[in-house]
Amino acid sequence: MKRSTSNQEVKKLNRNRVFRYVNSREETSMPEISAALSISGPTVLKIVNELKEEKLIREVGEFESTGGRKAKAIAAVRDVKYAIGLDITKNHVGIVYTDLSGKALKHERVRKPFKYTQTYLHEVAAIVRRFVEESRIPKKRILGMGISVPAIIDVQRDYITNSHALGIYDVPCEELTACMPYPCELLNDANAAAITESNRSRTCSNLVYLFLSNTVGGAIIFGNETGIVRTAQEKDRGSVYMYKGNNWRSGEFGHMVIHPEGKRCYCGKIGCLDAYCSALRLADQTDGDLERFFREMEAGNQDLKKIWNEYLKDLAIAVDNLRMCFDCEIVLGGYVGSSMEPYIQEFRNLVAEKDIFENSGDYVYVCQYQQEASALGAAIFQIEKFIDTI
Template sequence: MLYEKTTNIEVRKYNRNTIYRFIYNSKKTSKQEIAKNLGVSLPTIAQHLKTLSEEGLISEDGEFKSTGGRKAKAIVCVKDSRISAGLDITQNHISIVLVDLGGNILKNIRIEKHFENSDEYYKNVAGILCEFIENSEFRNSKILGVGISIPGIISSDKKEIIDSHVLHIKNTRCEELIKHIPYECIFCNDANAAGKAELWNEDSEKNIIYLSLSNSVGGSIYYNEKMYLGDNERAGEFGHMVIMPNGKQCYCGQKGCVDAYCSAKVLSDSTKGKLSEFFTLLNNSNKEQVEIWKDYINKLAIVINNLRMAFDCNIILGGYVGAYLDEHIDEVKNSISKYNTFEIDIKYLRVCHYKLESSAVGAALLHIEDFIKQI
């Protein structure tokens, strides 16, 4: 129910935001439909629609069929009225995306670039980012900012990279990385960003675990639709759970970590770093890849079952490996069922929607989320 009092600025803002969100979540709607669902008068709705239209956030898109009276105008969100950029920094490449208000990828690029903790590297990345935006057909859209994802732990105030084993940096001020970028920037952990991307348009899942299977293993935890970061911003570091005591060496210095058994490198190392080639050979029943895959999904099944036992919620498999799992998910589920004490049917597990640049998308969505909140 909306508030009818229009003299109060906060109430007006609440009403306006609620109307916008209703339109945002509808493919098409009308003033009458908004009034019916939100319980507010048509004049009040018309006033807010006028403002939203003047700001380019909504537009009319045809008419609905007549039900006996005047045809109602169809109202839609203009998703590309605002654009956000996402930058994912990894050890060996950078990915950049432009994303609209709906979380749709408008344009993306991936460039091989080895990370260096140097001003020259940051200046070069900023130049690539700005050139990518300026040369896009969306350069005249309003850019909300740049979200930056990295494989590391970010401080709660988003101003410091506390630790990144992958990039070999600690206690680094974020301002050092972005001083050459002429846009507002927000930092986030790469797995948390990917989890945000996966849940952006999900209405049914309030609690979720996102398991990122890339060249390092990470994840994110969503409880009651909010990200749980833990007391020290380290929640979701699933890659450093020990599943094989005194097992394989992990890059963190410990032995037997999940990362040593379930990272994408475990698969791609047999094909000179090319994960796509691994799955091509696996699908062709190549003996070496089949044996590697059997051991991989056995260890992965242990991890997934442990997460299910601990959190008792749905789990999404993402990252580089997740992008290839659609046709292999039944194998993974069959392996998990051997360990699960309570359930045989593994309905709680699914593969990621975003097959490409999910961390960059999730980082970009941070600006979009903030923007929608203040409409």
Template sequence: MKRKAANQQNLMRIIRLLRHSMPMTRQEIAGELGLSMPTALGNIEKLLSEGILVEVGENASTGGRKAKLFSLQTEGWYGLGIQISRRHVRFALTNLAGDVIQYERISHPFKDQPSWYRILGAKLSDFIGKTDIEESRILGAGISFPGIIDRENDMILHSHVFEMENVSLDRFYKCIPYPLIVENDANCACYAERNNDRDSYLYISLNESVGGALMINRKLHGGNNWNAGEVGHVILYPQGRVCYCRKKGCSDAYLNTGVLLREDENVSEENLEAFFKKLEQGDPETKEIWTTYLDDLAILCTNMRMVLDMDIILGGDVGARMEPWIEELAQRMESMDLFSRDIDYISSCRCKEHIFVIGAAIRAIEHFDDRMI
């Protein structure tokens, strides 16, 4: 029994190693995990026979026999991401690499009422029905939720966006028929950015509200209370604008998407798109709003860099459109940051579309990947 458990563990270690690596040879896998060659070979054979690993070529040889390279098969198993925001629910089914197989956005304004959860379950069932994926191949579902989650007690501790406190996650467990993990939205977005060459960074989510998350050595760093990376409530201007958290001067009050729009405009993808269009066309009023936004963002990013000395990724709806403005932002930061010669630590997120829902699917895949064996 013990031997079986140890074997199971080794199979999982190989899967997790290859998820974040370039293709590897048998020898490299054994070396990296400290396994004896016979143990590594046996486990690799098993994963190949089950279609979890695939052979993807041979490494460049320095003489002698070329060694075969193995990688994780990204098809055949799937993750489901569900993003809950004020007005919409988004579903995405992804393969193990986080590539979207099927996506849908539905209008379903959030209400913490039984009927809302029932309809969510029904809509999800419709969504899955449109794919030809066998349900048993879905490892699990991840929900991206704008709130702080207490995983130990299965609770939403609080959500300012939805004005909720201490709500049990049972409501979600009851309407979603897959193994489920509920995760803070910025944490999900942070997952969507991780890849082979980037494993430690601060993710700043510039959206309807401002959030953030810290990835350290490929793991999300939650802090003592799962509040780590909550950059939205770092104070930029003492005695400044009132934030929704009731403090004054929080970065959220200066950097949420709403500050870019007119007061009578809804925060929507369409209106944000229109803002950036006007900016591109050189509209002076828009340029002025944007200049102030960049000034404030530069303060936040410089402060965060001072504390963490890590790469900073700007994400969310605004961060995803930041590419053409990184240089301007960096110039502002250079004048404040006396420790770094280049501001090359700041970048726009790579995952620019369906960020939260992809991140939620990846989160679920990682959490439930032991269902593969």
């Protein structure tokens, strides 16, 4: 039997496309929407009126006339909903909130060593309540919250299967979410940071996110530009897809072997990338303080410079391997990625030496969002789910 998209589905899809387009701009006009999305003027007018009635879009003035009637300027009502994002790490809790813009409206980081106890979880819930009060977020408009954790999460069973960093294994997600003040979902930290990066670029391109924090992880995002065959409608929607794998373990780049005769990784294997490129390799040189590592290296500490050069060489092996696997942009995130800006050209040169196709390292980037990227991604995840329903 031939499957055809019903009229109803097309209407719903167009409505969502119009809202996403308006939300992606500070302001726009109906002729602009019509031209950008190839939807007829009367249909755009009908959708915009519906969205205005539902208080999701508002008029914000008029554009200068280029002859004829002035076009009305419209914008998304972004404060219609909010979401909270948390990032739980071994020693800290990061917290942010956002609205439909997907931007961090406020962020905070609190030192709070993780303990798998009810006391710890209730204290984290109290941090969320205080943050909401202090930020004066209207509670009725809070959709929910996302919690980023350094863990592999089995979404189907709703279990944390493995978290080396937090020292918990095979724990129901509910144990961590039950006492939170809002509906809540857990996300892997690298996946959450990749959501932020992909949302921020809004180019919907394929990307691999390499997360260089106290452990090394990553995420694989399929955009909708090239490389994947999609139907025309899917292509227009502007959504991106994350590849999760058969066991929710995709993007565990930290356990790719880069030196088979090398150092032992915490997982037990020899020569994993994690043993060479986790932020700890650097921070351990300066009492766990990564910023101090870079400061002292810049001040001329040659021992640290040597370690940094080795770090970059090892990282280049991994990045080249990822480029060979995925043939797309590679974004360096996490604690180290966020500090890479001053060194990115030097690193691109190292990678270029390995590139057999183009002799270029131009495909490597430093993450655009460097503070609380994982917490923000966990919040954006909730916002995106809401936008999907529009």
